[in-house]
Amino acid sequence: MKLDLKSVDQIIGKYDGEDSWLVMILQDVQDKYNYLPECALGRVAESLKIPLSRVHSVATFYSSFSLAERGRHLIRVCDGTACHLRGFTHIKEEISRHLGISEGQTTKDKVFTLDVVACLGACALAPVMAVDGRCYGNMNAEKVRVVLDLYRREKRH
């Protein structure tokens, strides 16, 4: 499948083609395509006049970048210290049981991708998970199922 790379050009234009904004350019590209397609990385390197190896080095260094396609909804389970002590493992296992995927995987229907992150900064409400950036606090197994079903039914979108 050939991707339309016009958006990549627009993003680079927004940053005046400055290579120092590479990390943020790649974030915007990922926001647009939901992952970092190989051809987009090539276009970024070409437009910024920097080696593709540097683009790859950045794209593989930072944990938020994904070179593989992801699901429509990104679940991020917080494994910060407070969440870890207050039941992170239960929450992660419940999601895995409910969706049949483990960390880093995407459901077959491409609806959910499951990620574990270091800390979402809502430690007072541990354990916490976020779906598409929206935080849900004081989670338990039952709430996990309720939240996921909400997204599965797409009522919020």
Added chain:
Amino acid sequence: MISTAGKKDTERIKSVQEFQGKQAYSRSKFYSDKVRVSVGAGTCGLANGAADVLAGLRDEVGTSGLDFLVRQTGCIGYCQVEPVVDVLAPGLPRVFYHYMSAGKARQLVRAIAEGDFHPDWALGRLSRDQLLVRSERDFSSKPNGLSTVPKLEELPFYKAQLKIALRNCGFIDPHDIEEYIATGGYSALAQVLASIDPEDIIDLVEKSGLRGRGGGGFLTARKWRACRQAHGYPKYVLCNGDEGDPGAFMDRSIMEGNPHAILEGMTIGAYAIGSDSGYVYVRLEYPLAVENLQIAIEQARAYGLLGPNILGTDFSFDVEISRGAGAFVCGESTALMASIEGYSGEPRAKHIHTSEKGLFGQPTNLNNVETWANVPVIVNEGAQWFARIGGEHSKGTKVFSVVGKVKNTGLVEVPMGVTLRDIIYDICGGVPDGRAFKGVQTGGPSGGCLPESLLDLPVDFERLVEAGSMMGSGGMIVMDDHSCVVELARYFTEFLTRESCGKCTACREGIVRMLEILEQITCGKAVREDMDLLDELCCYVKDNSICGLGKSAANPTLSTVKYYRDEYLAHIEQRRCPAGVCRELTKFVVIPDRCKACGRCVKTCPVKAVRGREKVAHTIDQDKCVRCGACREVCPFDSIAVA
């Protein structure tokens, strides 16, 4: 939400005199004759349902045709009781309401319109409009009909607190620069630009004794002076908002709830150093912080408080936001700079200080969010005032995020030198559910675990290091007897193996080997000699790593071995996890005499391993049980034990 992005140049404040006029105007607007209702809508508030409360308020005010102002603020720090709504009405003390819902918020609005302030729902009233020294209105002697509502500043949670860095969080709308100006914001900058020489500001900060709040505790004035004296142009001023320590979120709260304080602090710093350009580096996980900071930057530019010729003087300074992309090591100064330059965040050895060659090879000064937020207050209140707060070498206050197994979770700002006991017991109410306190982890993955015997330790930079931990960014994670310290050491070590950038061998390989041993211990496969090897590895990684990540990576392990050796030995020699956390070593059983057959564990078990019916003590099917411990956490009778 107010965005001034498209406002005309008429907002621009062209001189210090004009600023004073703006200040008076903003005050009269903030303390107007209208009722102002606001909702705490930081990330924590939103996760607790603040968006629904806000929508309910807006709708009720709209449909009832009331002339109320509806605003959103940051977090007042008491995350436990959110969603929080507060009401600022003419002639009355400000009242804060807790555990609000959309329905309750609607009822509250209708009641207030009738003159009933629903004292029964209130958390507390403010007798001064801020918890800090200065305040516009004073109601300490006039509760005006709200005498049954306790004073907020006398609640156990707030009594010992002094809010400097958190001063406006939860009290003003971060999307409105005029609310910041109304509460004294940008007056320090105006004063600096009008009448203080750059060198004198550095002297002032030096006299205040301010030290970096990001972890290291380096003297702020010394950093500034080195950068001022360094040759080269341009010079950069950076703010480290890459709050990576899991368990700490004070910087998020300041960026979300009081972003202008950071910008004002940075602008004063830039004037002192001789810089005209700065960046705020914010971690990826904080989208709301990025949003609020961006709005603040645009408003400050529109008001002539950022950009060319600030307040009509010949001083210019502007700030941009650089977003991280998920890397703990980017909290380290040189890695952070590499990331802003568009490279992988790999630290470098600091033979040459970043104050001489930092971002883009230019002289650079980096301070963390909380440090910057302190600067305007020091200018306003004076160095002596600040230096009187806190201990001998650690001046001022520090914000701690007290979380984990503790009753009142949230952000606590206290003078340095108060004890761990003051924070954990007096302010935060101790360990809930009648469980026993086991320890407190401070300083994140670079810090350590402190046991009950050290509860009376005064909290400051030096004392924590002496005890084998560190201040770090101020995370305090409280553990009870259901928390396993060996597992915690394993957790931090695993975290560090993921976050090590891989540049130096000691850190990249050493931490992995440490993790292997810790995993063996938590699985019950270790032998006594492994403890010696672990100790040796810890020293090796500590001595041979390039940056702080590796140098401090052994702290979680070393401190737990030091204070909880028995627990390690129980894992190794008796193949037992006393806390019942390490799954390979744990078996849960029901104590039949205690079980009241209430069925909660049956309902909670994720794998349906608990069997039971009414009036008959329950049992656990060991073949099905995954040892998650969920049943033990919900049992109200303490009838599930570790066999």
